[in-house]
Amino acid sequence: MSQIIITDMSFSYKTFYEPIFEKITLNLNTHWRLGLIGRNGRGKTTFLRLLHGELSPDKGRISLETDTELFPYENKVKYPLTMDVIKENIGGLRTLEDNLDDMDALGQYLELDGFSMEGHIKKEMYRMKLGDELLYRDFSLLSEGEKTKVLLIALFLRKDTYLLLDEPTNHLDIQGKKDVAEYLKRKKGFLVVSHDRDFLDEVADHILAINKSDITVEQGNFTTWKQNKDLKDEFEARTGERLNREVNQLERHAKKSRNWAGTANTQKYAFASHARTNGAKAYMGQAKRSEQQIRDKIEEKKSLLLNFETAKKLEFEQLDTEDAWLVKGKNIMYSYEDKELFFGLSFVIKQGERIWIRGRNGAGKTTLLKLILGKLSVRGILRAEELKITEALQEPLWKEGFLKELIDGANINSETFEKLCSLFDLPDALFHRPLETFSKGELKKIEIARALSVENHLILLDEPLNYMDIYFREQLERAILALNPTIVFVEHDEWFGERVATRTIHL
Incomplete structure (x- = not known):
């Protein structure tokens, strides 16, 4: 069992200065079937690229005890046959086969279990609901769904690699999604980004959620996570109105403090002394300290609702018609x-x-x-x-x-x-x-x-x-x-x- 340890990690895109993550600390088990969720633009793909090492944190560190691989990836294999495409994407096996007279190549081939690999590939094809005949067809002639499944198989046959799957079911038909879900249920040790609720319920045993203000991880699938999130949102919705009233009241007090401070600063006292601190200045300082205390309370109240979010009501218009059919x-x-x-x-x-x-x-x-x-x-x-x-x-x-x-x-x-x-x-x-x-x-x-x-x-x-x-x-x-x-x-x-x-x- 290995760990991914993220310590006080911050990252932002410099061109437009977009803070994506701030002071994130997590401890993830690489044996989990981890589903990563979050609203669009929250940094899910960025998170995968940070884990993979394509990006580096601005602050903090990410420690991994294993290699990683990203999906989807571009197939750059020169061999046309699907069997050879899978072999080559496992770790250059097909190229090694062309050089088995070389002792170093033979050693690498043996280490990758090359002589048994065709049997392993056929077993994975069966699990992915793909026929063996596809292995002997030109990879470029496969459907997009078949290509997706084949390239996933190649990744899962790699040794000692933690897989980062970025929405692997996009553009797959309904049956294709079910096939991939059933395949992944038999595996362990991957992180998958998905917005498909049924798919996550089938595949995930832990959910990593990128929220408005933090990142949380909890055991379970999407349904259990959503039930817990709904309970939290329901509680926050009940308390939100009360908190907003309290914030408004505190802001009114803050405004009064500012007015008092201004009055104290401009008011002329008949018996003002020439001491280092006269009454007006002391009163103004007290009013400012009072306002700061109120401001601190306001921020504290607002922080209680940092992760509360809901979909806004969507409305759009459509033209009416008297035609019987369109x-x-x-x-x-x-x-x-x-x-x-x-x-x-x-x-x-x-x-x-x-x-x-x-x-x-x-x-x-x-x-x-x-x-x-x-x-x-x-x-x-x-x-x-x-x-x-x-x-x-x-x-x-x-x-x-x-x-x-x-x-x-x-x-x-x-x-x-x-x-x-x-x-x-x-x-x-x-x-x-x-x-x-x-x-x-x-x-x-x-x-x-x-x-x-x-x-x-x-x-x-x-x-x-x-x-x-x-x-x-x-x-x-x-x-x-x-x-x-x-x-x-x-x-x-x-x-x-x-x-x-x-x-x-x-x-």
Whole structure:
């Protein structure tokens, strides 16, 4: 059993002076299946990079007794075969095989258990619900989900390595997520960043939470953590009103002290002495000391609510229509790169419907959204006259530059956009920082704010919850159920889909 010991660690990004962590002290066991959670922009990926050594703390230290590896990672292997890709990513095994005549290479190969590795790989493929035939296919021809699973297998076959997994299930379909969750349940010794509630419940035995003012760790899965967090928030909500009244009262007292001090400083006394301290100065000093004591009490009261947070109520508008239907599809046939996606697909989208498009990776979910929008042309799709459609893309449209310039060149309501960004808990420096400095979750929130700021009768959402924190997921879910907009969405989060959808299209 080894430990990760973090002592009085602080870190900030220097370009825009963003303090991310301040005086963090933690002791983590590397045998835990540790789930890392926190709101977008809180520093989850930064925390992984600090553990991995890509970044160094400004102050304090991080002590690890083992090597680390980050996921996702770029596959740079020159060998095309999937079996060889796995071997090479384990520790250069495939290259060592080409040099077994060299005694040093042979020694390294034996140390990595090279002669038994193919058997280990096949066993892991079975556990990951992948067929052995994939091992003898070109890696570049695998689906994105298959590539993700294969590269995870390579990491878990490395010896004496603590794995740092940054949202490994993004873009995996529902079955793919279940396969990876079942695989990870059999493992130990990793830290996984995820916002998927069901996935964390299956995988994690400890939760590391990056809160507003600190980082906490507790035993259990996401559900047990959330239950404890809700109890704490409920207590803080009950006491918050009382604390705010006390803070307001203390601030009134502080204001009186300032006024008294000013009066004492300017008041003229008929019998003022020429001593080193006359009555007015003494009175002013006493008033200032009293004000400082009140200020200290105010900060103490405010600190009691440092970790209290909740998702703000999300509201957005949608145009009304008297049309009986918005989009119709009848006997649609569509192929892509010699692969038949749709054959005789029919559907109708009516106002107020929330339609969930489900299917495995590669089934054509995003393609169907493009057909509905009109980005791809096909026979058999009709749209209501003057229909306005907006879409939030799977990969954000805006990734570079400054928002002010991008908004000026876009057909969106800037006032609505800024309001939505505030509701999404995006940072105050939103318009003063380049988009390259934002996290993937923050960029996705900006993308959804952009889409919702366009006049529309129909909203298309392509995997809106990728990279999104749990508070945003709850916020979007509650807003959709309350506002009843007309939406068509692709999503692999079953929790969200089952609560939001009024109808499902299975591909």
